[in-house]
Amino acid sequence: MKKIITLKVNNKEYEVAVAPNRTLTQVLREDLNLPGTKCGCDMGDCGACTVILDDRPVNSCLVLAVQAHNREITTIEGVADGPNLHPIQQAFVEHGAVQCGFCTPGMVLSAKSLLEKNMDPTEHEIREALSGNLCRCTGYQKIVEAVKSASQTMKK
Amino acid sequence: MHLLPKFDFYEPDSMAEACKVLAETKTEGKIIAGGTDIMVNMKKGLLSPKYLVSLAKIPGVSSIEPITGGIVIGPNLIVAKLIEFDLMRKKFNLLSKAASVLGSPLIRNRATIGGNIVTARPAADLPPPLMAMGARVVLMRKGKERELPLDDFFVGPGQTKIKPTEILVKIIVDDPPPFTGWDYVKLMHRNALEIAIVAVAVRITLDSPDGIIKDARVILSAVAAKAIHAVSAEKILIGEKPTAKLFARAASLASTDCTPITDIRGGAEYRCAMVETLTNRALSAALLQIKSK
Amino acid sequence: MKEYAIINSRLPKVDAWAKVTGDARYTDDLTMPNMLYGALLQSPLAHAKIKRIDTSKAEKLPGVKDVVTAKEAGLVKYGVSPARYDETIFCDQKVRYIGDEIAAVAAVDLETALEAVSLIEVEYEELPLLLDPFEARKEGAIAIHDDFPNNICAEVHQEFGNVEEALKTCDYIRTDKFVNKKQDGAFLEPQSCIATYDLNGNLTLTSSTQTVHYVQRTVAMVLGLPIGKVRVTKPCVGGGFGPKASANTIELVASLLSMRTGRPVKMTFTREQVFQHSRARHQFFHELTTGVMKDGTLIALKNVCHMDGGAYSSFGIATVYYGGSLLGAPYKLPNMKYDGYRMYTNKPANGAQRGHGGVIARAAWEQQLDVIAEELGMDPLELRLKNMMKKGDVTCNDFNMSSFGMEECLEAIRDGSGWKEKKGKLPKGKGIGVACGFFVSGAGFPIYRSETFHSTAMIKLSEDGGTINLYTAAADIGQGSDTVLTMMAAEAIGVRYEDVRVSSGDTDFGVDLGAYSSRQTLMSGHAVKQAGEDVRNQVLEVLSRNLKIPVEDMDIKQGLIIFKKGKVDFSGLRSQYIKEHRGWVDAPSGDELTFKEAARVAYFEKGVVVGRGSYKPGDLGGKYKGAAVGTSPAYGCSAQVVEVSVDMDTGKITIDNMTDAHDCGFAINRTNVEGQMQGSLSMGVGEALYEEIKFDAKGRVVNPTFGEYRIPTALDMPNVNAIIIESNEPNGPWGAKEVGEGAIMPTIPAILNAIYDATGIRVRELPVTSERLFMAMKEKNKK
Structure with missing residues (x-):
């Protein structure tokens, strides 16, 4: 039986009727038309579906939409302030941290969550924070450089 | 995209209610905590429970409470908090260390301590340190609680003493005695997103700073159907002065205490050899911890 | 060195903004009104006869719109190379691997489609399994394909020079x-x-592909449609690396279902299906015999290679050639003999993956050269320098090194890594290793024999002159071809980067063979450069007539017309432009005539201002059988030094440092070039240390997940000191050539050589897991 739930996504409340067996990834992509959240493996192994759920980055493919009832969710669509990129996004653009882009939403959200808790992370702390987000294109280096650079920008 | 099989979802707001709901589902209900294990198995078609019962709304299930002589951990506490809480990092850092190498940050933000115990994976990261610390679990059914040492809880892969309608409600860990050191060493293919090839948790307690070993626990993981005590290693350690030579002997014995299989992550012979290496390293690190306090 | 306005810089990628905000759309992000969802029934057995298929229950399920099997789909054979078309949309008589496609359903939603699939009944008769390529070759083994009774899908025998005679002259030979x-x-x-099939008979296929052109041809051929009625287009693609370089089952099935139902049909693989479809790197068994002189001079190489091909040919015909031909360089090698065999087995088909066919041969040989250097008492880096080819050298198999900065690469990594200070001086458990590699810069021939252009490009100016629309069928799959081609268009015309708008990856935009064999920067680049120059000349010619100034006295830079011989009165043009754009706030101003104004004048004269470009390689030499695989207009090359630490008690390897120098001819976008180098190296690290598809006794992939098929995480990859070498390739646009695949070539052997330096162990089986290395060390200690 479907349940009526409230999802607070990117500071907007949505009331949706969902079957309990639908994941947060599915509801974001299919019901809320927010396909920035990607589905790479659907098993919690790749991090492409990362969203921030109440201040913590999680694999949305392993969250039931009903479990997210009344909780705050940030997806990649909610990171920029209108046309103004978040410093992390800006750094990704400038540092060549984007190749195919399929991991990028998850990378940006994991990085955002890190920098909100740790304003001046070491390279190892950045790599640790991104270690659940797989990237096959970049070798991670330019992503790590972008996050480091964003942390310096954000401190200012 | 994989579709999850259909089920009904319950989110009771008390443990009594949870027990009731679970009892009503007969054996067709399952508890969902972080979902990082059950949802994967459901997507793979290995499990299709008709009912999922979430504990998330129940007060206190996601907290750590200090009690006299120890702490009580709620089953729904996410693994990340075992690393973040000061109390854990300072006093129960063995558990923090094991938590910090579980899966990935994204998994640690969902996976729970209760889930990591109840799913009873032979290579799970939290049971070895918990067993080394002598943890006990409290199970509830129809409102009645029973307490069990974690040592007695596991039966085999995916199997525990928990009854189908029973719920893990608390994990109790005692404060470490004075002159205690411990370590958790996990051998992994990569440095993240890994299930252990072999992992070892040890805890030694001396009778005095430079004294003899009063208590020793050596827990081996991923080398048997469940996390096990390296019984002969523990036996030889107790009552002796800690030395490199003793540790080497204990480590060598530990490798005879395990019964690994060859599977997708490693061969039996290699695993046995690694038990020795890792046990030796963990014992040395534990001793160093006592000495540096 | 010449100064460029746009190229050779570090401009951000054109798609970066969309990708960091989540606005970028990939195929599965798209939906169409009234869309159906397709699902496949795949074989649970690796080798079996199909006795009976009953789809009646599935057809009756409410919500099901179509069920198709081989009966409905027909039996037109297809594949990658016309020389080995051995696939049909659905299996007819038998299944050949776990995952082989038997039927498909289109339904109103995915849930219904999957349920319907589960209702299809198939009766099988199991056949003997062939999982080992050597077993498959044996006399009496059951034939997986009737046309190939000994299960040899393809074999290659080539000899250049005379290897047997040459080996007799060698001072040292090893196998x-x-x-x-x-x-x-x-x-x-x-x-x-x-x-999406419409009632006018047009099929539009939106797909996650590297090669819209080949998919267009395959879909048209198999479904019996005129090529012109099939449009294949790709939105953003989340990586490909080879396996997406040919038509796949769901492209054909979704097209068939759409034609039959008249509704759009979407199909998406699960991750497990990606592993089953595979078409990735083969398993190679190489036996290499190399002969050298005392002074290290390479004389001869004998290479015998067996490949596990899996159930179908895919790219395998090319792969089996590449497994030999790509050892022809970068060293001067007068004698080379190759015997290659690709066997069918009951496993997912193997195909092309980054460094197609050459990566494992390269790993094997570069490790062997390291052994040889040690036996001869030479520094392995010096041995390589000694034998290195130079610009203008031609290999024994007729590859022309028209540019070749290999020495510069070697010197750069030697100096950049501190090789001299470290080699032979590191403590036990620490090691340093070197290796080289090279790769084609675009396949010299299309995969089907043809006189076709390899790339075309069209540049159309907007009527206001302000926007330059670039149309190309080249595929940006993340590597950045849209960015590179945009930069090239801007440079060729003389306008700003932001003035060019690229539309790509669509068969309606022209012909481009796509993103494989590291071809687009060179080949699509040539077409774009030509189209840009065409547009530039057209605008200047019109302007010349208008202003009565010879074309050669004008130039275009940064979107401004430069009058080389001093000021020119263009006030008439300007006031007309401004008059036509009353209400606009960005009217052209300043002392210089803008390109926009000039292009507007060209529009007045021509109506349509279109620049055209097309490219195909000229005669590339090589007349022997198989010369088509490996000949290329240019060759990229690279050298790497890797430093490792080995935990001697567990065998666990940590990659500490990587120094990579790559000759890409000329870097159009320096950041992109570094990105390709770093990405290649990380794939190499994964393949060297972790990656392996595992099978059970029934032929099932047991690790079809990213949990158990391990690619490196951010904690496993070190930073790479990426050094760009520019040798100015005469056959490349502005001197540019490849970087996308060649960079992976030296990675695996450099790691292997570093592991040896650290442990004294030569590992000749990948991946070098901690267990494999530990057991080898244990074995050695026993002796």
């Missing part, structure tokens, strides 16, 4: 074997497609 495991591309976006 080594080497083997890898079947790998996976492990791109993050699973294949997905949406087919």
Whole structure:
């Protein structure tokens, strides 16, 4: 039986009727038309579906939409302030941290969550924070450089 | 995209209610905590429970409470908090260390301590340190609680003493005695997103700073159907002065205490050899911890 | 060196903004009104006869719109190379691997489609399984394909020079074997497609592909449609690395279902289906015999290679050639003999993956050269320098090194890594290793024999002159071709980067063979450069007539017309432009005539201002059988030094440092070039240390997940000191050539050589897991 739930996504409340067996990834992509959240493996192994759920980055493919009832969710669509990129996004653009882009939403959200808790992370702390987000294109280096650079920008 | 099989979802707001709901589902209900294990198995078609019962709304299930002589951990506490809480990092850092190498940050933000115990994976990261610390679990059914040492809880892969309608409600860990050191060493293919090839948790307690070993626990993981005590290693350690030579002997014995299989992550012979290496390293690190306090 | 306005810089990628905000759309992000969802029934057995298929229950399920099997789909054979078309949309008589496609359903939603699939009944008769390529070759083994009774899908025998005679003259000869495991591309976006057939008989297929052109041809051929009625287009693609370089089952099935139902049909692979479809790196068994002189001069190489091909040919015909031909360089080698065999087995088909066919041969040989250097008492880096080819050298198999900055690469990594200070001086458990590699810069011939252009480009100016629309069928799959081609268009015309708007990856935009064999920067680049110059000349010619100034006295830079001989009165043009754009606030101003104004004048004269470009390689030499695989207009090359630490008690390897120098001819976008180098190296690290598709006794992939098929995480990859070498390739646009695949070539052997330096162990089987290395060390200690 479907349940009526409230999802607070990117500071907007949505009331949706969902079957309990639908994941947060599915509801974001299919019901809320927010396909920035990607589905790479659907098993919690790749991090492409990362969203921030109440201040913590999680694999949305392993969250039931009903479990997210009344909780705050940030997806990649909610990171920029209108046309103004978040410093992390800006750094990704400038540092060549984007190749195919399929991991990028998850990378940006994991990085955002890190920098909100740790304003001046070491390279190892950045790599640790991104270690659940797989990237096959970049070798991670330019992503790590972008996050480091964003942390310096954000401190200012 | 994989579709999850259909089920009904319950989110009771008390443990009594949870027990009731679970009892009503007969054996067709399952508890969902972080979902990082059950949802994967459901997507793979290995499990299709008709009912999922979430504990998330129940007060206190996601907290750590200090009690006299120890702490009580709620089953729904996410693994990340075992690393973040000061109390854990300072006093129960063995558990923090094991938590910090579980899966990935994204998994640690969902996976729970209760889930990591109840799913009873032979290579799970939290049971070895918990067993080394002598943890006990409290199970509830129809409102009645029973307490069990974690040592007695596991039966085999995916199997525990928990009854189908029973719920893990608390994990109790005692404060470490004075002159205690411990370590958790996990051998992994990569440095993240890994299930252990072999992992070892040890805890030694001396009778005095430079004294003899009063208590020793050596827990081996991923080398048997469940996390096990390296019984002969523990036996030889107790009552002796800690030395490199003793540790080497204990480590060598530990490798005879395990019964690994060859599977997708490693061969039996290699695993046995690694038990020795890792046990030796963990014992040395534990001793160093006592000495540096 | 010449100064450029746009190229050779570090401009951000054109798609970066869309990708960091989540606005970028990949195939599975798209939906169409009234769309159906398709699902496949795949074989649970690796080798079996199909006795009976009953789809009646599935057809009756409410919500099901179509069920198709071989009966409905027909039996037109297809594949990658016309020389080995051995696939049909659905299996007819038998299944050949677990995952082989038997039927498909289109339904109103995915849930219904999957349920319907589960209702299809198939009766099988199991056949003997062939999982080992050597067993498959044996006399009396059952034939997986009737046309190939000994299960040899393809064999190659080539000899250049005279190896047997040459070996007799050598001072030192050694033979080594080497083997890898079947790998996976492990791109993050699973294949997905949406087919839309309309009642005018047009099929539009939106797909996650590297090669819209080949998909267009295959779909048209198999479904019996005129090529012109099939449009294949790709939105953003989440990586490909080879396995997405040919038509896949869901592209054909979704198209068929859409034609039959008249509704759009979407199909998307699960991750497990990606592993089953595979078409990634083969398993290779190499036996290499190399002969040298005392002074290290390479004389002869004998290479015998067996490949596990899996159930179908895919790219395998090319792969089996590449497994030999790509050892022809970068060293001067007068004698080379190659015997290659690709066997059918009951496993997912193998195909092309980054460094197609050459990666494992390269790993095997570069390790062997390291052994030889040690036996001869030479520094392995010096041995390489001694034998290195130079610009203008031609290999024994007729590859022309028209540019070749290999010495510069070697010197750069030697100095950049501190080789001299470290080699032979590191403590036990620490090691340093070197290796080289090279790769084609675009296949010299299309995969089907043809006089076709390899790339075309069209540049159309907007009527206001302000926007330059670039149309190309080249495929940006993340590597950045849209960016590079945009930069090239801007440079060729003389306008700003932001003035060019690229539309790509669509068969309606022209012909481009796509993103494989590291071809687009050179080949699509040539077409774009030509189209840009065409537009530039057209605008200047019109302007010349208008202003009565010879074309050669004008130039275009940064979107401004430069009058070389001093000021020109263009006030008439300007006031007309301004008059026509009353209400606009960005009217052209300043002392210089803008390109926009000039292009507007061209529009007045021509109506349509279109620049055209097309490219195909000229005669590339090589007349022997198989010369088509490996000949290229240019060759990229690279050298790497890797430093490792080995935990001697567990065998666990940590990659500490990587120094990579790559000759890409000329870097159009320096950041992109570094990105390709770093990405290649990380794939190499994965393949060297972790990656392996594992099978059970029934032929089932047991690790079809990113949990158990391990690609490196951010904690496993070190930073790479990426050094760009520019040798100015005469056959490349502005001197540019490849970087996308060649960079992976030296990675695995450099790691292997570093492991040896650290442990004294030569590992000749990949991946070098901690267990494999530990057991080898234990074995050695026993002796």
